[in-house]
Amino acid sequence: MDLQKALQTIRTDTLKPIYLVVGSETFLQDQVREAFLTRFSVSKDDLNFATFDLEKDAVDLVIQEAQSLPFFGDQRLIFVDRPFFLTAEKKSNGPEHDLEDFVNYIQSPEPTSVMVLFLLADKMDERKKITKQLKKAAVVIDTAAMKEQDVRNYLQQTMTNDGIEMTREAFDLFLRLTDLQLTKAMQELQKLRLYAGDGRKxxxxxxxxxxxxxxxxxxxxxxxxxxKGNVSEALRLYDDLLLQGEETIKINAILISQVRLLLQTSILMKVGYQQANIAQTLGIHPYRVKLAMQQTRGLAAEDLARLYDELIENDYQVKSGQMDKTLLFQLFVLRHGKSRK
Known part of the structure; x- marks a missing residue:
């Protein structure tokens, strides 16, 4: 069930005994939490409200709570966080969970309890019995990361409602600095709200x-x-990063990763892959692919391959003690800047 429909049903319809909220957007999951808390008119210390973390609490405690009668009310609300056993992830230090008892409960849940499980992940392990049984028994609410256009629309509508006016360049930069993640963008938007409070653009x-x-x-x-061969800008930014305490080896490692992505994108574009196909093939967010496609315009895959090889060689020379890391990086920027000119 999509989020907007789910929020509406939580507010107005008869509640089901089990809900499963799945997705990587914390902001969207928090909206579901607030909708349930508002519907029940409970605070977090209410006797008819309980919350569990399955990385710390055994699932038996959840079952016991769900089977208990509510105090002076019709139903009790139970939030269950981090049910990691629904994914392929394994926890070595977590509690032992009796999933057979949990399967038995969800097949015949108590009508006086509303249990809401929050899984902060975009995928579940569909092969597991518990996952299959829970999907059958629960109302599944989707809080997965939104597509780029959906995030744009949501933020633009939010800013319009808040009276925030932003230039197109500023909005594109804001999206990039928040990694097109709605949760992160909504957190950072508060700063822009305060700045724009006096009607400033x-x-x-x-x-x-x-x-x-x-x-x-x-x-x-x-x-x-x-x-682009902007030597002075590249060296200035590199010096700024060093002053901030960043290590050349770490900078080089991220640069290698970025150039690798550009090379992979360039090769896949050459054989006819589109943005969505590239994102699926590489297993990354489509927005990262979009930025990579923009960066590779006018660049040959062969040039990117040589750049990648040079970065790998530089990394080896630094780690083997053959060259000074700062000098080698500066020479790399100068050499590539000269070749681009």
């Missing part, structure tokens, strides 16, 4: 000032500068 420069960059974001820009 959000520009690209304001986004750069207010939204923090990760090392990966900085290396993305460093890669762009190297590919």
């Amino acid at each position: 959000i520009t690209k420069e304001i986004v750069q000032e207010l939204i923090p960059k990760t090392l990966e974001h900085n290396v993305f820009e460093l890669t762009s500068d190297v590919l």
